[in-house]
Amino acid sequence: MEHSSNTLLTIVLLWVLTPFVLGDEVVPRQVLKPYCSHTCGNVSIPYPFGIEDGCYYFVDNNYDYKFVCNDTYTPPRLILGRNLEVLKVSLEGELTINNPVCYDCYHNSSQGQLLKTIFWSWVNLATFTISSTKNVLVAIGCDTNVWFTGFRHGRPYYTGCMTQCANLNDVADGACNGIGCCQIALPEGVSNITTNVSSFSNHRFVPFNPCSSAFPVEIETFKFYQRNLSQDLNYYRSNEIKLPVIFNWKVGRNSCSVAKAHRNYMCTENTDCYDSEYEVGYRCKCKDGYSGNPYLSQGCTDVDECKNNDTNDCEKPEYCFNINGGYNCHCPEGYHGNATMTDRCVSNRKAWFTPVLVTAGIGGGIIALLLTVFLLHWQHGKKEIKKMREKLFRENGGMLLHQKLSGQDDDILKFFTIEDLEKATDNYNNVNIIGRGGFGIVYKGTMPNNQVVAIKKSIKVDPKQAEQFVNEVLVLSKINNRNVVKLLGCCLEDEVPLLVYEFISNGTLYEHLHEAVCASILTWSMRLKIALDVADVLSYLHNTISPQIIHRDMKSMNIMLDESYTAKVTDFGASRLVPLDQGQLATMVLGTWGYLDPEYMQTSDLTEKSDVYSFGVVLVELLTRKKAISNDRSETEKCLAMHFLLKMKEGRLLDILDKNIVNDGTIEQIQQVANLAKGCLMLKGDDRPTMKEVSIELETIKSKGSHPWNNNDAQFEEDCQLLLGGNSGSGAGGCSSGIDSDLYNPHSPLGSGR
Structure with missing residues (x-):
């Protein structure tokens, strides 16, 4: 009997532990330990992240999903890696950290010597990559350059920008355009980032600006002010300035298809798997009609849309019937229709008398009235769209370009419509992206005559910078040389200007x-x-x-x-x-x-x-x-x-x-x-x-x-x-x-x- 009990215990232990250990690789399964912390201070901690052992995703000795809750602060702070403060973690694959600003300051000692103080910042996370859509790289100063480095696709990556100004009157609040402040976009897939900043002339010619500073920052939280230029070393030391930066996170080292073939596949029931285009690994997401944590067993549970009238369009609450992953609307017995707000239930009983002529007259009048209203609304909408496109055309430098090109050959430059370029790029499908940089994105497009083109879609800029865009168009329009990429035309009716070039396929x-x-x-x-x-x-x-x-x-x-x-x-x-x-x-x-x-x-x-x-x-x-x-x-x-x-x-x-x-x-x-x-x-x-x-x-x-x-x-x-x-x-x-x-x-x- 004792032998039988031991055998049963062994079987139970193997059944419990098998999901967690496979060879030498720790396979994180969906059942968390009962002692796992779910919050630290004001920050929620969703799995695969965690604090205690057994509560976070751990494979190949990767501790990037392990947090520490530092309760010496009030409220406690959530820490990742080497003292990186975590502000927010979302199951949509985003991790927000508080990153220190790097600076390069110059000041005179008591003996009159020029002293220099430098502080660099780095985020040593190989697993996570900085978000290109949510962040921007910024440098502030009047003789300043920022140098941003990291690793992308396993190779070193470098970028930066520089800014100058000789007089505070040249600097405007909110204008980060190279005068006192510069900013550039960052590409997807960059990890292990380092930011450093330096001065061209030790601030000797700009006494009102003793320090240069630089930082990657969440776009929505940053605005440049003229007063930023006057901040000195004491300001940076005493305030310990940090700004939010958003990183992308994922799990695993393989694509969805490869991971599904192994037992350590993280996406559980009622989830979809998404490959990361520019990064290693994949992300999980609950299917439509389900909510919860897609990395936990039974983490994605059915949403009962019938409990909330805002999540269903049934005519009445009693007509709504919940099903797994959705809901149905049904009319009660004796009625027909879809039981929705747009197709209501109608009684099956017929009226004893229907005044056909009266009904037909009223119905015809209503239809005529509706058609009239529709036509008027349609015409008004077309006018509004036309007015908006004319406004954007002016803001993007269209009038200036027409003025500069007046008197030249009419065929020198073609003006495309928004519809032309949307159709050519399949509505700017990401599949057609062939280049990405600090000034915008380049798409491959196919015109109706099957001509393949490259379409440069600029980032949104201050309307005051339209002259620079017009300058590029004007310069290219004057060039007729087989060794210059030919400019075919442009579109100025969108929120951002677009240029259409001949397509060069060999990089x-x-x-x-x-x-x-x-x-x-x-x-x-x-x-x-x-x-x-x-x-x-x-x-x-x-x-x-x-x-x-x-x-x-x-x-x-x-x-x-x-x-x-x-x-x-x-x-x-x-x-x-x-x-x-x-x-x-x-x-x-x-x-x-x-x-x-x-x-x-x-x-x-x-x-x-x-x-x-x-x-x-x-x-x-x-x-x-x-x-x-x-x-x-x-x-x-x-x-x-x-x-x-x-x-x-x-x-x-x-x-x-x-x-x-x-x-x-x-x-x-x-x-x-x-x-x-x-x-x-x-x-x-x-x-x-x-x-x-x-x-x-x-x-x-x-x-x-x-x-x-x-x-x-x-x-x-x-x-x-x-x-x-x-x-x-x-x-x-x-x-x-x-x-x-x-x-x-x-x-x-x-x-x-x-």
């Missing part, structure tokens, strides 16, 4: 250079042809078009490649038209770190030589396959332009070249292109060649080889000394470097290192 030069498989296809001759194509475009913009156009954001990300690897230059949003009587323009500095002309950054005077410098960086990318800015490299090598010039100066060019393109047949051409790149990267614009000279030199190198570019080495030595003495490393051009006094030896083939 960007940046993607081809920095993806190993794609890079192996780019031979030296293909890279040389791409360089020549881009040089021809810039020469065309600088010399052929009147007025002259300066691109201002030349980089490998803005060079598309078609099926035959022909280069197509794109993104003219930052470009400027230069009047005939001006050789340079005083502008707010725009561009991308690592590509910005250092002379332009210092003086704010934009010239065609600024494009030459940026093109020089692209040449170095083609030679080395290295990124223009990389935190993975040492401080002296962080900036690719300075790293390249240092190697050239030391006679060790071979150390930095992409080994895939170096062979006996390419050495001479590579050295000539490297010398040309060195000339483009001269600190002073006057010492650089023009783009027309660069194009001619590349054509000569490509066709039959040429003598190396005739650089002024003495001037190069002077530039290096100016860079070392005048600019300490931040971004483009002005990166610090330990260049020694030996000049690069042009007679030594590529150098072998020493």
Whole structure:
């Protein structure tokens, strides 16, 4: 009898424990321990999150779902990981944390010395990713840049923005547009995020702004105010400022289909499973007609819609009958109809007498009246829609664009309707997204004539910024070059402006250079042809078009490649038209770190030589396959332009070249292109060649080889000394470097290192 009891106990224990342990993997099932806490302070804690052991999802030693309730505060605070305060957790897959603001402050010591205090912030969560739709990256300051890093699809991800201002009167409350405040959107799927901020000139020229600050933040909770610029170090230290940031969470490491085949599948009865497009894992959701926690056994229970008249449309409460996952409305005996508010129950008894003619007359009159009301309402609605579209057309710069294009060929630009683009993109279906960035989303679309196009849908901007949008359209309308992505038309009737381009199917030069498989296809001759194509475009913009156009954001990300690897230059949003009587323009500095002309950054005077410098960086990318800015490299090598010039100066060019393109047949051409790149990267614009000279030199190198570019080495030595003495490393051009006094030896083939 005792043996029989032990056997029965063993069977019961195995039956209870089997759902929780499978091999070495802990399989979180749906029954929670009776001692599990469901709240901490004012925050609810739904499973798969929990505090006590056995109360949270735990697999592969992942503790990201384990919380700690810190009751030393009043009310207690819910803590995740390394002291991250959790503000809210939702079963819709969102986790809101309180993230500290990072800052970079400058102040004078009692001895008059300039002191610097830096505070960076990071969220070390590999499982969860920052939400791109609910957050935005912000930097505040008058000589400030923010650098945001993380991991996306297993690879490092970088982005940032910069802001400047010389006078408080230039700054407006609520306007985060690059003057005192800048903000950019973030992509999906970025985890392990770090935010740091720095100042260009230690706030020496903006005494009213002693600190730079930066942070990712929930969009709905942030508004910029002019007074933010005057906050000092004491303010940040004493207030311990934190702002809400929303992260996306999911469970598992596989898609729904793969997870369903294993016993550790988390979605329980009456649930649906959803794959995460940009992240690893999946999410569970109760089916329609059910509510509760989809990760718990019997967590999704039927909603009795008949108990609440707001959740059903039955004519009377007694006509409502609840069923699993929904409800039905039934008429009582002796009546017919659907028993709903729109189709009520009608008695089956017939009237003894029906005055047919009277009824028909009344019915006809009612129908005529209804038709009249409908037609009037329809016409009024059409007028309102037309009025709204005209208003949006004006706000998006339509009148300004018509004015600027007046007198030109009518076919130069097509104006599309909202319906045209909605139909082309299947109502902006996410499946058709082919690009996403800080200025908006790019969709693939198919027009009625089967022409495939790329549709750029900008983020919603201040109507005052419509001039920048019109500028891009105006610039592109003046360009007729086979190596420029062709602008087909635009739509200005929507809340945000849309541009329609020809579709380029082979991605960007940046993607081809920095993806190993794609890079192996780019031979030296293909890279040389791409360089020549881009040089021809810039020469065309600088010399052929009147007025002259300066691109201002030349980089490998803005060079598309078609099926035959022909280069197509794109993104003219930052470009400027230069009047005939001006050789340079005083502008707010725009561009991308690592590509910005250092002379332009210092003086704010934009010239065609600024494009030459940026093109020089692209040449170095083609030679080395290295990124223009990389935190993975040492401080002296962080900036690719300075790293390249240092190697050239030391006679060790071979150390930095992409080994895939170096062979006996390419050495001479590579050295000539490297010398040309060195000339483009001269600190002073006057010492650089023009783009027309660069194009001619590349054509000569490509066709039959040429003598190396005739650089002024003495001037190069002077530039290096100016860079070392005048600019300490931040971004483009002005990166610090330990260049020694030996000049690069042009007679030594590529150098072998020493």
